[in-house]
Amino acid sequence: MRSMTEEGHAGERNTDARAARTAGMHLPVLTEEVLSFFEPAPGFRCLDATLGLGGHCEALLRKARAAGVRDVQVLGMDRDAESLALAQIRLESFAPAVHFRHSLFSECAGALAGLGWEGADFILADLGVSSLQLDCPERGFSMQADAPPDMRMDRSRGKSAAELINSLSTQDLRGIIRNRGEDPLAGRIAGAISAARDEGRIRSARDLAGVVAGAYPPGRRAAARRHPAVRTFQALRMTVNDELDELQSFLRAATGLLRPGGRLLVIAFHSLEDRAVKLFFREQAAGCRRPGAAQAHACGSAAALRILTGKPVRPGAAETSVNRRAASARLRVAERPGA
Ligand SMILES: C[S@@+](CC[C@H](N)C(=O)[O-])C[C@H]1O[C@@H](n2cnc3c(N)ncnc32)[C@H](O)[C@@H]1O
Numbered sequence: 001m002r003s004m005t006e007e008g009h010a011g012e013r014n015t016d017a018r019a020a021r022t023a024g025m026h027l028p029v030l031t032e033e034v035l036s037f038f039e040p041a042p043g044f045r046c047l048d049a050t051l052g053l054g055g056h057c058e059a060l061l062r063k064a065r066a067a068g069v070r071d072v073q074v075l076g077m078d079r080d081a082e083s084l085a086l087a088q089i090r091l092e093s094f095a096p097a098v099h100f101r102h103s104l105f106s107e108c109a110g111a112l113a114g115l116g117w118e119g120a121d122f123i124l125a126d127l128g129v130s131s132l133q134l135d136c137p138e139r140g141f142s143m144q145a146d147a148p149p150d151m152r153m154d155r156s157r158g159k160s161a162a163e164l165i166n167s168l169s170t171q172d173l174r175g176i177i178r179n180r181g182e183d184p185l186a187g188r189i190a191g192a193i194s195a196a197r198d199e200g201r202i203r204s205a206r207d208l209a210g211v212v213a214g215a216y217p218p219g220r221r222a223a224a225r226r227h228p229a230v231r232t233f234q235a236l237r238m239t240v241n242d243e244l245d246e247l248q249s250f251l252r253a254a255t256g257l258l259r260p261g262g263r264l265l266v267i268a269f270h271s272l273e274d275r276a277v278k279l280f281f282r283e284q285a286a287g288c289r290r291p292g293a294a295q296a297h298a299c300g301s302a303a304a305l306r307i308l309t310g311k312p313v314r315p316g317a318a319e320t321s322v323n324r325r326a327a328s329a330r331l332r333v334a335e336r337p338g339a
Pocket of ligand 1: 027028049051054077078080105126128130
């Protein structure tokens with residue numbers, strides 16, 4: 001049996017979900033769980049490295065307000081100018097507590113320095129794509145899109161997925177689909193994409209999804225739990241946006257920016273991202289990696305992070321029932337020791 005509080009939260013989330021859908025907005029994932037690690041105090045400085053449409057940011061600022069902590073400030077970053085513009089409208093009532101930056105999250109140290117902040121008490125990265133990006137057909141993220149597969153989060157720079165497909169060898173395509181999509185049929189898929197591209201058959205993201213599905217043997221296609229092109233789309237998107245390198249640079253930069261007691265939260269949506277976060281946290285929590293050191297701090301070097309979530313935090317059934325995208329979300333949290 002669920003407690004009144006649980007039912008209250010589930011009810012709130014259902015209402016939020018309906019409101020977000022009506023407004024065509026992105027529904028933030030694991031919001032209650034993120035908030036449980038947010039303990040605002042006067043002078044708190046937060047970095048929302050993936051502002052998106054501002055859902056998490058709004059929840060943080062509401063919690064700070066409800067707690068009577070008025071001078072919390074947030075730096076909200078996103079590489080997607082369209083998301084930033086919408087977030088700015090959503091967060092108008094919190095001005096001037098929010099500062100907006102159109103940039104990569106790997107550039108967060110410079111962005112903080114630009115505000116004159118020496119560090120941050122709370123840093124959040126909610127990785128992946130937003131509903132805005134997925135639901136906008138001309139951005140070519142969705143397998144149903146009747147537009148060229150673009151997939152750039154920042155449409156002002158870089159090569160689109162369509163350009164990538166047209167310029168890569170079959171061998172390189174196979175490597176991308178195998179390494180970033182972890183698809184065991186990478187060779188067959190890359191061959192099918194190359195042939196279709198040479199015949200001019202990939203004009204839209206939907207065409208691409210069809211070509212990938214066609215590369216699957218019928219039995220495996222029928223048995224697949226997800227559309228056969230999900231992994232290939234993930235692989236191309238990650239390559240187009242350089243997502244794994246960005247994540248590594250961000251984790252290093254963010255760890256260096258944490259004030260004592262400051263927390264770093266990362267929400268990942270697939271195993272490659274989650275593994276990268278887990279390994280990074282472990283490495284930073286070990287502190288001393290001097291060969292032969294018997295214990296973590298034997299050489300006197302302090303660990304940079306203390307891990308607060310042994311296992312990743314996953315969404316509950318109430319959340320996944322209203323937001324399917326949340327199903328694969330995994331939250332990991334670490335803290336800079338020494339508060
Ligand atoms: C899942 S959405 C974030 C949603 C947000 N938490 C909310 O509540 O609305 C991820 C966002 O991160 C942005 N993003 C992804 N990689 C980024 C990077 N390397 N630098 C900056 N922004 C990035 C995307 O453009 C997208 O808007």
